[in-house]
């Protein structure tokens with residue numbers, strides 16, 4: 119047995135590797151002192167054999183297989199010539215380089231070679247993949263191949279899983295890891311709203327976050343060793359889910375899975391920061407990091423399908439008056455698309471809506487100091503479209519069966535090169551012929567029947583388009599947050615977290631997503647009031663403050679706002695512009711508050727910080743507990759101000775308004791322990807808190 123240690127900045131992984139035997143993870147957690155006795159560490163957690171176990175207890179380790187008495191989900195399920203293969207992979211070799219390890223396993227009888235690659239990267243986030251090579255002389259069918267098999271130390275006793283639906287994404291559920299574990303799966307060709315590709319595990323003073331970086335279907339299994347058949351640990355596995363028969367390897371071929379990532383941190387804020395660092399430095403495309411995130415105005419909630427050049431120009435003029443920097447033309451601009459039942463696939467500018475094409479609108483938008491974004495849904499086709507009439511076989515379908523629609527549409531088969539080539543040509547022409555700075559790339563239908571190679575086809579199309587138009591920014595939208603993952607974010611600038619712009623719902627949704635994703639990739643728009651989805655009426659001050667904490671935009675018609683609301687909105691757009699550097703480059707901390715209705719976040723960057731605290735309910739106590747900040751330097755002094763405008767009702771309860779305008783100076787310690795007593799009694803009250811660190 120050999121022990122190998124991989125160190126991150128604050129993380130250590132210790133592997134136990136036995137040539138001809140198994141590969142196990144002996145330790146995962148806080149970085150160990152140099153010189154830690156690794157055999158002793160392994161001995162300290164080793165268990166003796168107990169009753170009702172195989173004579174040699176199985177070690178699922180990093181490659182759980184159905185062998186030696188281990189009976190739960192295997193990391194690989196393979197077939198050859200229609201026969202299931204009972205694999206028995208043994209460690210043959212391993213190599214360590216800097217912060218990464220590759221462990222190779224061989225099963226000579228089955229004719230396969232498996233390699234497990236783990237790397238500790240930016241933020242101490244571990245990226246894991248598995249590769250499989252067919253060393254046999256017949257085709258190998260892969261039914262399942264997990265990206266990650268992670269034996270979870272027994273100190274992790276609770277989990278937070280996610281569920282959701284349209285307009286209510288990322289609902290958190292924290293509970294004990296029950297003996298029956300957790301199994302999650304998506305089966306609609308994308309992660310969907312179900313949240314099964316995200317998971318948190320909790321131990322005292324530690325939280326582990328895991329995610330599958332894949333925009334297709336996923337499988338997640340969290341299996342405690344309830345019967346003690348293994349070693350008492352819980353096994354976490356994450357991997358892409360494929361159609362039966364979709365994946366096969368000819369002799370000599372090999373395949374590497376999509377990555378899964380995980381990180382361990384002392385608390386949820388530290389975990390969020392680690393994942394944000396990882397995404398910012400290793401995942402997002404280069405071009406997504408350089409420019410400040412422009413304030414959007416999106417036409418959808420303002421005009422819907424009721425588009426005309428004049429209406430859009432009027433909307434653009436109103437937008438510019440608010441300080442908007444990008445005008446996004448949503449659905450309805452192409453071919454015969456006057457409602458959601460037609461014309462997907464016909465990506466040419468509608469001459470009915472734009473008699474002279476898009477260029478007059480674009481010229482006006484540019485003259486107003488903005489650039490133009492455009493909505494597209496390339497992977498879809500309406501049965502009522504020229505594309506479908508020309509190529510009825512291009513959609514996902516089963517020959518001889520009905521073709522059920524969703525939102526009146528079918529999905530194209532992206533695995534077919536001619537379909538991708540056609541879409542590339544259509545999108546390329548749009549981007550070449552018009553000055554389009556941004557695409558809102560939507561995906562509003564689940565994939566049924568499912569399509570083999572669909573996600574790979576989607577990535578190939580996106581990659582080709584990004585290579586041809588490197589300056590165009592892209593948003594991943596899927597009826598809101600139906601396709602959000604690190605795989606899509608390796609190719610896009612931002613995501614649309616939800617169609618729900620109701621600021622109370624949005625606050626919860628943004629906080630949940632920001633556990634994994636930094637604020638700059640999370641679109642956050644000021645919607646209309648009453649909100650079209652929830653019917654709730656919310657003051658502009660609250661809507662605007664919530665939208666500042668993300669990639670800010672407006673999705674409402676300024677012409678239908680009061681003069682006062684427009685002024686409040688413009689003031690918040692100016693605040694966003696002043697603070698976006700801090701919000702989008704800083705470290706995000708979640709603020710704890712005893713009142714369940716109060717939600718708080720603070721972004722800290724160099725000598726500045728901006729916090730948002732918002733009351734979503736009617737508080738039980740009139741004098742709500744002071745807000746305690748986080749992430750500050752304890753010894754440093756900060757000037758604290760409350761940027762105006764202030765919430766209408768709550769402003770009257772401020773004890774010393776003058777002081778909050780000028781600024782009070784307090785230490786980081788005082789701000790983090792004593793806190794600030796702000797009026798947060800009434801629902802829909804939000805405050806921004808600005809902090810400037812004073813020179814020592």
Ligand code: GLA
Pocket residue numbers: 418448449458493560562595596597598617
């Ligand atoms: C989806 C998106 C919306 C909007 C509509 C347009 O529902 O999530 O934001 O773009 O499509 O049809």
